[in-house]
Amino acid sequence: MRSALAALFVREVKIAGRIGGGATVGLVFFLILVTIVPFGIGPERQLLARIGPSILWIAALLATLLGLDRLFQADDEDGSLDLLMTSEVPLEILVAVKCCAHWIMTGLPLVLASPFFGALLAIEPPGLAGVGLSLLIGTPALTFLGAIGAALLVSLRRGGLLMAVLILPFTIPVLIFGVATASDLSGPEGPGFQPLMVLAALTLIAAVTGTFAAAAALRVLLR
Amino acid sequence: MRLRAEGLSIDRGGRRVIRATSFALEAGEALLVTGPNGAGKSTLLRAIAGLLPLAAGSVHLAPSAGFDRDASLSERSHYLGHADAAKAALSVRENLEFWAALLGSRNRPAHSVEEALTRLDLSRLIDVSAGLLSAGQRRRVALARLLMTKRPLWLLDEPQNALDSRALDCLLDMAKEHLAGGGIIVAATHTPLPIEPGRALRLGGGP
Numbered sequence A: 001m002r003s004a005l006a007a008l009f010v011r012e013v014k015i016a017g018r019i020g021g022g023a024t025v026g027l028v029f030f031l032i033l034v035t036i037v038p039f040g041i042g043p044e045r046q047l048l049a050r051i052g053p054s055i056l057w058i059a060a061l062l063a064t065l066l067g068l069d070r071l072f073q074a075d076d077e078d079g080s081l082d083l084l085m086t087s088e089v090p091l092e093i094l095v096a097v098k099c100c101a102h103w104i105m106t107g108l109p110l111v112l113a114s115p116f117f118g119a120l121l122a123i124e125p126p127g128l129a130g131v132g133l134s135l136l137i138g139t140p141a142l143t144f145l146g147a148i149g150a151a152l153l154v155s156l157r158r159g160g161l162l163m164a165v166l167i168l169p170f171t172i173p174v175l176i177f178g179v180a181t182a183s184d185l186s187g188p189e190g191p192g193f194q195p196l197m198v199l200a201a202l203t204l205i206a207a208v209t210g211t212f213a214a215a216a217a218l219r220v221l222l223r
Numbered sequence B: 001m002r003l004r005a006e007g008l009s010i011d012r013g014g015r016r017v018i019r020a021t022s023f024a025l026e027a028g029e030a031l032l033v034t035g036p037n038g039a040g041k042s043t044l045l046r047a048i049a050g051l052l053p054l055a056a057g058s059v060h061l062a063p064s065a066g067f068d069r070d071a072s073l074s075e076r077s078h079y080l081g082h083a084d085a086a087k088a089a090l091s092v093r094e095n096l097e098f099w100a101a102l103l104g105s106r107n108r109p110a111h112s113v114e115e116a117l118t119r120l121d122l123s124r125l126i127d128v129s130a131g132l133l134s135a136g137q138r139r140r141v142a143l144a145r146l147l148m149t150k151r152p153l154w155l156l157d158e159p160q161n162a163l164d165s166r167a168l169d170c171l172l173d174m175a176k177e178h179l180a181g182g183g184i185i186v187a188a189t190h191t192p193l194p195i196e197p198g199r200a201l202r203l204g205g206g207p
Helices: A002-017 A023-041 A045-065 A070-077 A080-085 A091-120 A125-152 A160-185 A194-221 B041-048 B092-103 B113-119 B135-148 B165-180
Strands: B002-012 B015-026 B030-034 B056-061 B077-080 B153-157 B184-188 B198-202
Touching (some): A002 A091, A002 B092, A023 A045, A045 A091, A045 A160, A070 A080, A080 B092, A091 A125, A091 A194, A125 A160, B015 B030, B015 B184, B015 B198, B041 B077, B041 B153, B077 B135, B092 B135, B165 B184
Parallel strands (some): B030 B184, B030 B198, B077 B153, B153 B184
Antiparallel strands (some): B002 B015
16 A cells, blocks of 8 residues: 555656646745735835735745645546546545645745745744744645645536635634744744644644545545 | 346436346456447446445445455456546656556556556557557557556446557457456447457347
C-alpha cells in the first residue's frame, strides 16, 4: 500500500509541476494580489505594515482556492477517478495523499515566498517570521476545506467560482486565527501562543473532516 | 472461481435501467453483453466494478488466488471504461507505472512496462507524452494496464473502440490468454467480438 501512495504522490507532484499544472500560477497570483494592494490604499508605510499580515493571509486564501476546483475534476474527466476507486487503498487515504501533494505544490511555495512578499508591505522582520509560521500551520486547513468543495463540484464544469462561494465562509475561522497568530507572535509584550494553538487545532480538524467529507461526496456523486 | 449475478436491478437517475438480470460464469468463460444504445451495458459493467450501487440483487465472485478472502469485487476487477485514464502531462511509461503501483500494490507486476508495450506494439512510444497519442494508441496504453497487474475479472466496455485490426487481434489474443489462465471477462459491445468460450447476454429487448 505504501508504494501505491508514493506513486500517487509522485504523480500529483509531477502533474502540478509541469506545464498547465498550476503550481506556479498560484504563486504569481499571490504576488499580484500583494503588489496591487498598495496601489489601492496608498504607499503609507505604517498603514501597510499594520494591515500587511491580513493582506498576506487573504492573498494566500485566494491563491490556495485558485485551481483547487480541479483537484478531482481532472481525474473525473479522463476516467482516472473510476480506476482510483477500484484500488485496494481506501478512497479516504487517496484523497488525503492528493491534498498533501496539492499543498506541497501550491501552499508551501506561498509560505516560503511570504517573507519576501511581506517585505514589499513594509512588515518588520519579527512580523515576517510570524506571518510565515502562521501560514505554514494554517494553509493546510484551506487545502483540506477546499477539497470538500472540489469533491462536491466534481462533475460540474466551470465550478471554480461556485466553489469559492461555497468554501470561503468556512475559511473565516482559519483567517481570523491565522491573522491573530501572526500579530500575537510579534506582539510588543513578547510572543503569545494561544491563537497558534487554535490555528493548529483548526488545521487538524480540517484535515480529518475534509478527507472524510470529500471521499464521501465523491462516492455519492460518481454514481 | 465463479462469478454469479442474481436478480440484478440497477437504477440510473431514478429510472430502472437493468431489471432482474441473472447470469453465472465459470473460470475461463466470457460474457458478451450486447444491446442497443442506452440499454444499460455500461451501467451493468460499472455496477459489477462497484462504481454504482445495486437497487436489488447481488454479484458475487468466489475467492481468487493471490487475494485476501475478504477482497472486494472492485479490487479484483480491471475496469476498462470509455475514458482511457491517461494523463497528458505524463509519459506513457509514467502513466502505466503509476497504474501498476496503484492497482497492484499487493502483488508484484505481472509484466513490466516494456513487456506490456512490446506486446501491444507501442514500445517506440514509451517516453512520449500520452497527450500526443492518437485515440487508438491511447486505447492500447489502457489495454497495457490489464497486462501489468493481474486481476481475475476483466470488465471491458467497448474494448475494440478506436483499435485497428492488428491491435484488435492483440486484444483478442490477450483475452484468450486471460481466459486460459482461469480468468473471467465481461465485455460490453455492439459489434461482434469473437471471444471464446463466450456466452451472450442481450439487454434492452429486441431480437
